[in-house]
Structures are given as structure tokens and as C-alpha cells.
Amino acid sequence: MAKQYMSMRNLRFLLNEVFKVEELTKQPIYQDHSKETFDMMLDTAKQISDTLLHPIYEEMDKNKPELGDNIIHVHPQVRAIMKEFGDGGWIAAPEDYEHGGQKMPAVIYNSCNFIFHSANTAAASYPGLTTGAADLILTYGSDELKDAYLSKMYAGEWQGTMALTEPHAGSSLGDITTSAEPQEDGTYLIKGQKIFISAGDHDGVENVIHLMLAKIPGGPPGTKGISLFVVPKKRIENGELVPNDLQTAGFEAKMGMKGCPIAHLIMGDKGDCKGWLVGEPHNGIRYMFQMMNGARLSVGMMSTGLASAAYYASLEYAHERPQGRKVNVRDMTTSPSLIIEYADVKRMLLFQKSIVEGCLSFVTQCAYYADMIKASEGEEREKYQLLLDLLTPIAKSYPAEMSVQSTSAGVQVLGGAGYCADFPLQQFFRDTRINPIYEGTTGIQAMDLLGRKVPAKMGKSLMLYAAEINETIGQAKANDAIKPYAEKLEAVLQKFSETTMKLMGLAQSQDPEVFLADASLYLETAGIMSIAWQWLKQAVVVQEKLADTPQGEELNFYQGKMAALKYFYNYELPKTRGLIERLNSDDRLTLELDKAYLV
């Protein structure tokens, strides 16, 4: 097991030096916080991760869950983890005080979760999912629902889930068939099946509360006819928990994230599965998508966490592993070099570092916007909302896709050892492969970005985003050491804007399939540009710090930042050239392709 899985120094750099989160405490809603309370939260998260989560990361993969009598038996420590997260107030942390929360700003909550997920992403999923589910009840549920469920969920005694997917309906929620028949007592009889429900059943808690999408018969077709329900595994009757006719048919064996099972649930087999409506009928998708937006940012953060753990594991190996000699060494009797001395190994390590620290910065940026939405009003609030809406599909997908490549580079640094179970690299690689699928595939996110977010409000979001990037470019141009990078980013932003204009022109003149055909490439381009922006933003701060002539480890830290910036601008940013070339092509290959040709 690698010793390090994330860098607290880097996290503090982002929070304190780049995003200056202390400023948030000047906002009325965060006024009870201070740098000290933030630090305490981060330190506690690290300590929990070190003692409770990280030691069993590999064990949870090797000792897979097992299905018992209508219950999934998971790692025995899951119970202790849920209790610790409940007792420590982590599950309710983002909520208001009156619900047992700490009003923790999203930047801090996200940072703590980054620590948890880099330590053990499967374990951290249990409380994380519970927060998301409870938040839906808190935001849209009746007082009765809040009273019945929230305290148990926040205490970590009951698990929360998101129950969306059905065997025939994954990406297409409009086609779900789980039905909710209204009863005279105001409840609904639920009937149907759900699959791929993360933490959908396990023996680490007393009960599982599903936030479930279902259709009330007679409603409109598609997503407009979907309602949201609380469907518990055990319902409360006369103060007792009794079975709610919700069977666990099993769970899917998968290649990674084995420590957190995805359950197959059967509701209402005996006609006795009760659900409670959350909010208004037929508004389920709207409610769920509010949470999904948060979940999408979480996927970006989780992906970055796995990339972080892989980076430090491969870095540690590269620092310790002697192998071969540099090309300019002819004397074979000399001692072998450490592999970290080789240019190609440094390249793979810099690649990982630039992805980890670039993506973490970007996800933190999005969390910061989420905080500013809560803290502001009117036009300012709209600005932050538009920015967050625009960047959410990017913050979900780019870290997810790059985490696969980044952990793969970690495997490659180790060579054959990276492929073997003695080292965790192969597990990071397997675990993170779900991230481009979770919460909407990359293709779905791409359609959301280019088809919905960019054209909305006449392109206002993208104009706001360009202004944000240009502000950083302006700051960076004032410093000769980083001016060339500012100019590179400016050129890419210019090309990206021109490409967007061309695509928006197509959107107006042709069938919507045309401008969306290469949406995935547009998303990838936006991702590279966004991370380049975050690196420039970090570099502006780094230059200020370097002017103070730091020494020793502090100097190394800031010089490492400059190296990662240079890596990203020299090796990753040029990838936009080929992407933009394609995005501007008038070839309609994939649209015109007869599927019979795919043989």
C-alpha cells in the first residue's frame, strides 16, 4: 500500500492561496466559519481517511460483498465508517444548523470528500450517497418525511440511495416503467425493478432509503411523467421497522468499485411496497437533476481522487525503483538509475500531476461558484449559476476521462508490477473506469454542454466563462515568466469561440443532429481549455510566491507547480489543434453512415 494518496499541501494551496476561501467567511451565510474551522475540517477528514478508510482500500476490493438472505453483506468496517461519518456530522455537513448540519461551504465539503475518495472511493461512497438522498428529502420533502428519515440518515444509521436506472432504461429516464399507484392513505404502491443502485442494500446499516423515480399512471409520457418517491427497504409502522416488500435480487459483479455493491432491486412483488411522494407529482426529474448536478461534480472530484492516489503510488515507486541506466551511461558496472531519472518516466509523472492538480483546481472552482450562488443575489447570483451550469458537464467528464488515462500512466510507470495485485495501480485503473459512465456518460454530458448549456440565454454562459478566463489571462500577461502561456491560452480561447460560433450557426440552419454530431470532441476541447485556465490561474499565484524566494520544500512545491503548468501547455493543450480542426470540418461521416456498413 502506497503511503501517500493525496497532498494536503496542494489542497491548502488551492483553498488558501488560489481561491482564498477565507474570503467566503465574510459572506453572511458563512460568517460562523473561519480559516481555523476550515482547517480543522480538513485535518479531521485526513485523519479519518488515514485511520479508517485508506487501510482497507485494497481489502474491500479483494473481499467482495456477498448476497445473504435478502441482504448484501459488505466489509464489516462499513458499519463503523457510516457511524463515524454520522457521529462526526459529515453526512449532514452541507446543511443548515437546524437540520444538524454545519453549513459547510461546498469548496470545503468537496475538499474533504476529495480526501475521502482518494483514500478509499468505495468506502466514501456510502456516506456520500446518503448525503445526496437526504438532501432531496430536505429540499423537497414534506415535514413528515423529514421527521421520519433525516435524523437516522444523518446519523449514518440508514443508507440513502438514488434509484433511477432500470434494466431497459439507463440514459433514457423517460422510459422507466416503475409504477406508483396512489392509495387512499396518501401513499403509493410501488411496482417495478431497479438496477445498478450503488449501496442499494447492505448490512452496514439498519435500513436503506431509496430516492426513487417512478411513474404515476395517467401522467404525461417521457420525463414529464416522472415523480420522485421515498421508498424504504423497511417502512415504519407503529414505531417499528417492518419489511416494505423490497427484495434484493442480487448485485452485479463488476471490474472495479467492488467494495460498494450495485444492487438489483425488485419492488412490490407481493403488492405491498409503499412509497411516499416527494414534492409535487411529475416533478421528479427536476428534483433529481438538482441533486444530479451535485453528483456530477462529485464524479469529477472522485475521478481526481483516484488519479491522485495513482499519482502518489507511482511517484513513490519511481523514487525507489532502480532499473537500467540513462542513454549516456556506457559503463554497465555502474549502479542502475532510479527510474524517476528517466525523461519518459518524468513525462508520465508530470502528466499525472498536471491532471490531478489541474482537475482538482477546476472542481474546486465549480464548488466555489456553488458557494457564491448561495451567497449572492440578483445578477451576480445568475452569473454564478450560469457558470456552474455550463461547467458542470465539463467538470464531470474531463476528470473522469483523464482519470482513466492518468491511472493508466501510473500502471505504466510500474510496468509489470503495475498490472499485478501486489500494487494498487491496477485497482485505481479498474475503479476509475466507471467514472466516464456514472451520472450520465461522456456522450450524454457532451450533448448537455453543446446542446443545452452553450445555446441557453443566447450564449450568455459562454461569454461569462470567456470573461473569467480572460481575467486570468490579463493577470498572467503582467508577468513575463508566464505571459507566453497566457498567450497560448488566449489563442485557444479564440479558436474555441470561433468554433462555437460556427456550431451555433449550424444549430440554427440545420437539423440539431448536425451541430451535435461531434459534441464529445467539443466537450474534450472545452475540458483541455478549462484545465489550462486553472493552471494559469495557479501560476499567477505561484509567481507571486516565488518572488518571495521560498526555500527547501516550499521552493520545490512551487517549482513543481511551474513544471506541471509547462507540461500541460506543452503536451496537453496542443491536442486542441487536432480537435478544433475536426470540429470545423464539414464532413458528416457519423451522421451519414449507414449502420449496415458497420461490419
Next chain:
Amino acid sequence: MAKQYMSMRNLRFLLNEVFKVEELTKQPIYQDHSKETFDMMLDTAKQISDTLLHPIYEEMDKNKPELGDNIIHVHPQVRAIMKEFGDGGWIAAPEDYEHGGQKMPAVIYNSCNFIFHSANTAAASYPGLTTGAADLILTYGSDELKDAYLSKMYAGEWQGTMALTEPHAGSSLGDITTSAEPQEDGTYLIKGQKIFISAGDHDGVENVIHLMLAKIPGGPPGTKGISLFVVPKKRIENGELVPNDLQTAGFEAKMGMKGCPIAHLIMGDKGDCKGWLVGEPHNGIRYMFQMMNGARLSVGMMSTGLASAAYYASLEYAHERPQGRKVNVRDMTTSPSLIIEYADVKRMLLFQKSIVEGCLSFVTQCAYYADMIKASEGEEREKYQLLLDLLTPIAKSYPAEMSVQSTSAGVQVLGGAGYCADFPLQQFFRDTRINPIYEGTTGIQAMDLLGRKVPAKMGKSLMLYAAEINETIGQAKANDAIKPYAEKLEAVLQKFSETTMKLMGLAQSQDPEVFLADASLYLETAGIMSIAWQWLKQAVVVQEKLADTPQGEELNFYQGKMAALKYFYNYELPKTRGLIERLNSDDRLTLELDKAYLV
């Protein structure tokens, strides 16, 4: 289990229409063959794959090998597979008649192995490794060694292995410490350890014959002091097999290729492990590398096989899976579309198809050069040898790296189902991740290409290669339908040549580390260009065929070829732009990076 794992139609297209392998039978050494014998070999390979290999591909992954009493118990069918491959003459197939071989040309042998590996790469590894090991004995061994080992190995009764890697020496063979002490009887006492030995021990055979690298004490340091030995698990004494003090300490658990264990061997623990020298002392690396070159081409072929199986599995799913509706469909009461109707899914399928058929064509090209080396003399022979030497690191690495991405695209087509064990996609993805590591990592191949193959003989190899590409470009320019692609490739070849000149200039004026720093990017660029060449070469033939107005499935086949060509030129070839930009940069980031900055 997906029904199709490779396309016989495509294989025949490459062999008969593009490479016109029947022409080979005009060469004296292949004169006993005919199109009919080739077809029979291919059909037999397909039939064995359908009945013996493919049905247990997933089973061999799920029922992992187990270590018994100094022997690894593998899937019970491995014995039947070794017997079938022995009885059918597959293990000896490429060898001369007098050794029980069939003088099978490399293009055919490689094609048959492509069928085997796309059906079940773990299973196909057992006989394949035996061929490689036996070939070393045949080529360099004494008559006594040939008599003692070959017939049993060719019969599939004894397994052959390549035993190179040691715990402290993977990529750096010069540092191995396994020793071979000469004895009075002409044998050597072997002492040491080997790890990662594929099929290094198992109960599907009576004996395991290791072609092992070791050092005779007193020899020169580094690779020049390495000799090659036959070290059997059981040695022959008085016509009996007796233990040779070669213990199986265990095997590594790994994330894929689980059906073929990699053994950890301990030789000479009791001072009684005998080895027999192959060829001359201190020539082991030269001998081994001749076989390694063949093995590197095999990795390219195996990678392509896994990409093929993933392509057809995801294609089958895309043809059958209804999900969602196209963006221009507003009526949610209509039936869902098959996912193959979506542009983004078609893009992912075309990506896979272009990789599978492009890489198979390139590996076949290399095998064709190998055949022409055997069939020609003098300058012509030198030409083919230089071409094969130059292209071998590319043919190993590009398919290996792209197979990871291509199988990942296959996973993505299925979404959550792709991540689950009910479908084989996750297994293809796990299995193929070893290929960029096998037989020298991508970084090692890159150093071989740019540091050795390109500068050799004053760049003659690359000039010959450019002539080959230009010949295809010339043919393609004669046809208006594909002329634009010829021009695109010509432009990339021009840029690639200029970049090479610049790097060779650096090689002469600066420390060798400088021009080699981004060798991996050079290799990637060469890979993209090489596959683009093969697509253009195929397209020249496709255009001839389309002129004959084929109908039905034949028309679909050729139109599919054109679509994949267009995909590769529109989406993959533009990636060379960013790569070439970086390769021409004077920034020395990775060379100048202080490792202390990597924090």
C-alpha cells in the same frame, strides 16, 4: 458471450485482395502452398477457435489458476488445447518440414494467431509461447537439444517459455543475476529467480522447458555477459523425467490475462538445477532478441485481437439495445431508437473498427516483410529486413496502446453494462492493459525506434519506409475519391520527415538524452501515420472493387471500409498536429526537471 469476435471476410480481404498472399506461393520457399492450403489453415483456425477457445474465454478469467504442490493448476481445457495445437501441427507450423513444420508463411501464421487470440488470448498464449521457445532451440541449439526437446514441444506435451525477468531486472536485462556455473559434463548449474514467466508452470503439460537467460561467472558485465540456456522443470535422466530443482514459488495475481498465470520460479535452491547452453556463451541477448522481435509483432497482433473481440461485442450490443430517442424526435411515445443510430455511438464504433482493421493490416504488412526476407536475397532482402526492423517497435506499441483505448470505447458503448461481468467488455479492457508492458514497454519501444532504428545506416530504413508510403500515395492520387486522403497523408509524411531531420540534428549536436526525451510522442506519431498508410492502401483496393458495383453485403463491406478510412483521416490523423508541434519544441521540460519538484 458475444457471437462474433473477428471477421473472416476482413481477414480474407487483407490477405487476398490487399496483400495478395497467393503471390507468395510463386516464391520457391512457399511453392508447396496455394490459396487452397492457406484457406484451409484459416478455416481450421477459425473452427478450433469457435469450438475450443472462444467458449471458455470468460470461464478462464473467472476460474483462476491455483497453486498446488509445486505446480499451478490451470483450466482443465488447457491440456486439450495444447494437444489440439500439437496434433494439428500449429506449434511447429512456421518451421521447415524436416522438423515437423509446414513452412507456413508468417502472414498466414500471424492471421491464424489473430483468430486464436481474438477468440481467447489467454488460451492461445500457451501454444504460442511454446512455438517461440522451440524456435530458439531449433535455430541456435545443438542437435542433442533439438532431439531432446523439439518433438515433445511441437506435440504440445511440453510447454515452452521465455524466462527473462528477475525481481530487480525487468526492462534492464543487463542486470540479471541468475548464474550458470559450468560443470565438467558440459551442463551448467543454474541458480537464481525469475518472475513474470507466462505459462511458466502448469498442469496442462508433462514438462515445462524454459529458455532462460543467465550469466556464466567471469563473463563481461551487462548484456554482453548473458547466455541462453534450456532449463527444464524436469530433466531427462536415463530416459526418465526427474525433478530439476526448479520450484514454482507462486504466481502473481493480476488484473487480466488471468487464464495464463505468470510464475515465480526458484532455480537451484538445492544446488541441483541443470541448464544446457544454447549456442555460444555470452550470445544470449542476441539469440533472445531475434525471438523477441517476433514476439513484439505478436503483441501487436494480440492487442488487435482483443480490440477486434471488443469491437464485435459492442457492435452486437449497439445493434440490439434500444435506448432513448434522437435529438430531433420530440414525441416521447415513439419507440426508443437502437443506440447504433446515434452519431456518438457510431463514432465510437468507427473508432474501434478503424483501429482493429488498420492495425491488423499493419501487422500483416510486417509479417509480409518477414516472409519476403526469407524469400529474397542481397539488396532486396536487406530492404525488407530494414523495413521490418524499423516497423517492429511501431507494430508492437501502437496496437497495444490503442487497444486499451479501443476496448475502453467498447466498454463505453455498453455504458454500465460494459463495466459488469455479465458482458465481456470489461475483460477485454483488463486483458489488453498488459500489452503496452509485454515485451518491452512503450517507452522502451520508443527508444528503440528513435534511438536505434531511425539513425541506423544513415537513416536508410526511414527512406525505404517513405518510399513504401509514397508508392501507396501515388496509387491513391490516381483516384479522385481518395486523392484528398493521399494528400493529407503526404503532408503528414512531410512533417514527420522534417521532424525526424530536426531530431537527428539534435542527436549529432547534443547529449543523446535530448533528442530522445519525447521518443514516446515520436513513436505515437509514427503509429498514427503508419495506420493511415494502411488505410490508404486498403482504400486503393476498395476503390477498384467498388468500380465493379458490388451488391448487398459485399457493398456494405466495402462502404464500411471507406467509412473507417474517413474516420481515421478525420479523427485520428489530426492528432499528429499537436504531437508534431511538441516534437519540434525546444523546451526541455522533462530533462531539466529536478525530481524534487515532483511532489
